[in-house]
Every structure is written in structure tokens, then in C-alpha cells.
Amino acid sequence: MFPKKDWSTQERRALTAIEIEANLAQHPGWQLHAGALEKTYRFANYHETMAFVNAVAFIAHAQDHHPDLSVHYGRCVVRLNTHDVQGISGTDFECAARIDALLAAP
Numbered sequence: 001m002f003p004k005k006d007w008s009t010q011e012r013r014a015l016t017a018i019e020i021e022a023n024l025a026q027h028p029g030w031q032l033h034a035g036a037l038e039k040t041y042r043f044a045n046y047h048e049t050m051a052f053v054n055a056v057a058f059i060a061h062a063q064d065h066h067p068d069l070s071v072h073y074g075r076c077v078v079r080l081n082t083h084d085v086q087g088i089s090g091t092d093f094e095c096a097a098r099i100d101a102l103l104a105a106p
């Protein structure tokens with residue numbers, strides 16, 4: 001029903017610490033924490049938080065890249081890493097940008 005594709009244009013390899021720093025500078029609010037990219041999104045209430053969570057799940061399915069989500073009443077913590085390279089890849093940053101775009105002003 002929902003399209004799924006190998007969407008990443010990124011080479012599947014672990015980025016170096018310098019590459020991660022350079023990418024973080026282009027992705028406001030994201031930081032490296034315990035081996036993953038992490039960002040906390042805040043919302044007015046549970047309903048808004050869950051709307052965000054469901055939109056992220058839709059992206060994750062379509063892109064076959066699935067962030068860990070920690071869901072709270074007015075907050076969702078998103079964590080991204082790439083299992084097969086045991087690190088952070090360009091795919092993680094691409095996914096981070098797509099999640100941020102959900103909340104960008106039209």
C-alpha cells in the first residue's frame with residue numbers, strides 16, 4: 001500500500017568523527033549521544049506528539065530506516081544510527097533532515 005524504496009543516495013559506510021561534526025553543523029538540534037544521532041522534539045500535548053510519531057513512522061517505512069523513538073506526553077526523543085556499519089552514516093543524516101522537514105514552516 002505504501003511505497004518503499006532504497007531511498008538513500010548516501011554511501012553506506014560509517015562517517016568519521018570529523019565528517020559527523022561537519023554534518024551536525026548543518027542539522028540544528030541534532031547531537032551525537034552514546035553512539036547515535038539524537039534530537040528531542042517538544043510538543044504542546046500527547047496528541048501532537050503522536051501525530052509526529054506517526055509521521056516519522058511513515059517516513060521510516062518508506063525509507064527503510066527506522067529511528068528509535070522515546071515517546072512522552074509532550075516530547076519525543078529520536079535516535080538514529082546504522083546497524084550494519086556500527087556507526088553513523090549519511091543515511092542517518094538524510095533521515096534526520098527528512099524528519100526535520102516534517103516540522104518546517106510551509
Ligand SMILES: C[C@H](O)[C@H](O)[C@H]1CNC2=NC(N)=NC(=O)C2=N1
Nearest residue numbers: 064065066067080081082083084
Ligand atoms: C535490512 C534493512 O534495510 C536494515 O536492517 C535497516 C532497517 N532499518 C534500520 N534503521 C536504522 N535506524 N538503522 C539501520 O541500520 C537500519 N537498517
